[in-house]
Amino acid sequence: MTEDLPELRASDADRERVSEILRDAVAEGRLAMEEFDERLDAAYKARTYGELERLTADLPVAATAPAPLSLRKESTAPTPWAERIVDGTEGSSAGLACMGGFQRKGRWTIGRRFTAACLMGGGEIDLREARFAGPEIVISCWVLMGGVNIMVPPGVEVEMRGLGLMGGFGSREDGVPGEPGAPRVIIKGLAMMGGVGVERKLPRAERRRMKEEQRRLKEEQRRMKEERRLDGHPRKELG
Structure with missing residues (x-):
C-alpha cells in the first residue's frame, strides 16, 4: 500500500x-x-x-x-496538533539576551510573531511542548556575537529565510514538509559573528x-x- x-x-x-x-x-x-x-x-x-x-x-x-x-x-x-494551535491567543512575543541568555521551554505559548535578540549572549526556544498562537509562526532572530537554538518536535515544517555574516544561519530541517495540520515555523533575521540553528527532537x-x-x-x-x-x-x- x-x-x-x-x-x-x-x-x-x-x-x-x-x-x-x-x-x-x-x-x-x-x-x-x-x-x-x-x-x-x-x-x-x-x-x-x-x-x-x-x-x-x-x-x-x-x-x-x-x-x-x-x-x-x-x-x-482529529489531528494531534488541533489542541496545540490556539488561534486568538497572544502568546510570548520576545526574548532578549545581552551578555547572558534567555530560555522559552516547557508548556508555553509562542505568539504568531516572536523576536529573539542576542548580543554576546544566547537564546533557547524549545517548541517541543509549546502551543502555537496560529498555524504559521514567524521567529525573527537578530544575533551579534551570540546564538539562538530552536528545537521543534517531529511533524513541524520549518522554513529558514535568514542570513549569516561571519556566522551561520541554516538547518537541515529547512524545507522538510510537515504533517497535515501541523504548524509552520518561519525563521528569518541576521546572524553576525554568531549563529541560528534548528534541531528536531522528541x-x-x-x-x-x-x-x-x-x-x-x-x-x-x-x-x-x-x-x-x-x-x-x-x-x-x-x-
Whole structure:
C-alpha cells in the first residue's frame, strides 16, 4: 500500500504502529536489543512512510500488516496538533539576551510573531511542548556575537529565510514538509559573528516513555532468556 507513496508524510499513529511491531519482534527474539533500540529511535524520528517501511521490511509481520493508519479513508480522528494551535491567543512575543541568555521551554505559548535578540549572549526556544498562537509562526532572530537554538518536535515544517555574516544561519530541517495540520515555523533575521540553528527532537515526555519502554523490554528479554535456560536444564526433583 505504501510502496507507491514512499515520500508521503507519516503520522504519529503510523510511527506508533511500527514501534508496536518492533516491540513484538524483540519479545519474540527476532531482534537483538541493540538493534531494537536503533530501530525504535529511527521510527520516532521517521518523517515518511518509506522510512518506516524499511524498519520492518525483514520482519514477518510486515507482509500482512494493515495499511498505515493515516491512509485509511474511514479514519476521522482529529489531528494531534488541533489542541496545540490556539488561534486568538497572544502568546510570548520576545526574548532578549545581552551578555547572558534567555530560555522559552516547557508548556508555553509562542505568539504568531516572536523576536529573539542576542548580543554576546544566547537564546533557547524549545517548541517541543509549546502551543502555537496560529498555524504559521514567524521567529525573527537578530544575533551579534551570540546564538539562538530552536528545537521543534517531529511533524513541524520549518522554513529558514535568514542570513549569516561571519556566522551561520541554516538547518537541515529547512524545507522538510510537515504533517497535515501541523504548524509552520518561519525563521528569518541576521546572524553576525554568531549563529541560528534548528534541531528536531522528541518531547521530553516521549523520550522518557521510550527509555522506560526500552528498560521494560530489556527486563522482559532477560526474563525470557532465564526461562529458556531453565527449560534446557530442568531442576532435579528432591527425594
